[in-house]
Amino acid sequence: MDPIYLMNNVFIIVCFTLVLLMQGGFILLEAGSTRMKNAGHIAGKTIFTVGVASIVFWAVGYGFIYGEGNAFIGLSDFFFGDFTSEVDGLAGSTDFMFQLAFAAIALTIAFGGFAERAKLTAYVVFAIAFSAIVYPVVAHWIWGDGWLADLGKQDFAGSTVVHLTGAMAALAATIILKPRIGKFNKDGSPNDLAGHNQVYTALGVLVLWVGWFGFNAGSTLGVDGAFFGYVALNTQLAAAAGAIAAMFIVWALSGKADIPTTLNGALAGLVAITASCAFVAPWAAVVIGVIGGLIVYASMKFFEKMQIDDPIFALSVHGIAGIWGTISTGFFATPELAAMNGGEAGLFYGGGLTQLGVQTIGVVSSGLFAFVLSFIILKVMVTIMGGIRVSEEEELIGLDMAEHGSYGYPENMPTEENKAPGA
């Protein structure tokens, strides 16, 4: 067999593994950003929902994205599993696995909006709905044979497909669930509900950062020209720039170099470069990362002012940075790289406003679709399930105990029961 073909597959299966490992990054990130009493819950539900996403993606998700259908949705390749098939120069299964990993990431991002107060059953139902419909439709539009692909939309590894879609679902969820108890006072002023472990959060960011090389570099879908090296280069520069920019801005404006903000800056840089890593020059990657780091800080403040509770900053890190990253190719895409990877050159390279327009259309349509559909799904869930938020008491004692029967940190949690009326 052709050695290059085999090498492509090896490369992509390794990248799949890196992206799957990013779930571990999310576990650390999310558990570190939330309170001890919910730690076991947050970590455990991630494992469980990756399971749900996998099965649903296999059953219908992959088919909706890559199946033969129309401009809106694919309609074949359900229950995927022919070991002889080939897709995009890869063994069918290898390509399938790589795509599955991305779908699972999008779902985990979406669940950032549920944190610390959603019923477990809500997670289960939404995992199915999101993996079956919300994510696949957007992915089909941009990566399958969809209408945005036809327009030449540039989203190399998924700033829109994965990050914005996940973030919009998170936005719908966090609005419907309403803020956590204690997040906002009666006069609207916010309280900082500090995460219980910054070391976890930092480690989580690092695991994500490393995994991102599977995410971005792997999206070359092969070793051809060793282009993945260049993609990796841009990825690293944007992450680095984002971290620095965020730390700088929070230190300059507040006097303190807040760690969570710095970490969010690195992530924002990564999210932003995700669309543009294969389309821009390295200096542009730095600029994109810097702007990502700056706007993530502004976004964090913005959502707080809007009385929207964003427990793990999913809206800022994945949503706002995802929008910026997608639009950035409209400015920075070079003619050579656009010719190689799709779409047109950006504004700064004489491409005019065309690509910028396409990117904007893509962001707006995908974002709106993801938000509206998620909102509807969640509203229906509220009606059918009699609410998707746990009771006040459960939220106060922590989901670990309420939903799962045991604390993630049993030695650190109170053992005495609440005083119940009529003891």
Next chain:
Amino acid sequence: MGLIWQSTEATVTQRICLLRKIKLREHNRYTSINKGVIEDGYSSQGMRYEDIKELRSDRIKVITEDHILLNEIHDELMQSIVEIAVAEVKSELGSPPSRFAFFLMGSAGRFEQSFWSDQDHGIIYEKSNNENANYFIRLGKEISKGLSICDYDLCDGKVMASNPLWCKSIDEWERQVSGWLTEDSWQSLRNISILFDSRVLVGESDFLRVLKDIIFKRLDKEQNIIFRLLDNVGYVKKGIGFFGQLLPETNSKGKGHIHIKEKILFPYVNSVRLLAFKERIYLPSTLSRFNHLTAFYKDMKEYEETFHRILELRLHFQKRLNEDDNVNLISIEALSSNEKKEIKIMMKNGYKLFQKTKGIIQQRG
């Protein structure tokens, strides 16, 4: 198979008479401590706590399933203990410097105690000053001590008259109740719910009525509070699993046991308390509240009978226990298959009642 329990005419009449007795206790109980006159029961002059303890042990032995008689006995015993305590503090600090009310909460307040229960009580006194504060805390501590000697366990949550939180002057109490309602936190509204299941055992029953009036006035003014009170008891711990099996406790203490109070009783108690808030009912006992509610809501009668049966069954199970065992845990193994069936029906009806209550409150607010 038929019904697991039958309601005969004699039992119904008996219940009506006993319910009237409970009402009398709740409305008309007035004992003038200063005059040394006690309306019913016997004079405790010259007795000690240890005597009451012995009396308690003797009198309770004979009860098998009559929970109303059991609670009447508890009332008499507790009243005697309070009288001894008053006398004790009198000898130390003189007569009570102002009128006061000693009131019960919790299962005692609801007239739903079983063989063993813990203390839940408070004091409201008339005039606010340092001397009174010291005097009545001392009285609260003495009562608490006396009750404890007589096997009424101290309350873990410190809902006792020995705690300044639950021993205040009328003015202070009014401010505290208003404050709890305004604070609108889970704990403060939990305190309101605890306070609401109350009745004066000894002293001025009007003092307590004033506090309940504050709650009712606030419910009239602010639509939101009843929803918040509903949220407060929204955590309904499931007793029946996916396959219809009884769910035992998962912690090490309760392994293999069902928590009667949390899983069987609470849905009824909490539902009926919510409706009592809504219908502005002053009575604290679940049974009296049920009785009152049957006028407004159909099928309350059925839930009332189930609740009655739960109380009987609880006594029946607790007869088997030693004093050291947790009185609220029944071993699933020890249950017969019929008893298991009965318990499941009780739980299901409890959940139904809670859903029904939720619907009533959310609909009309």
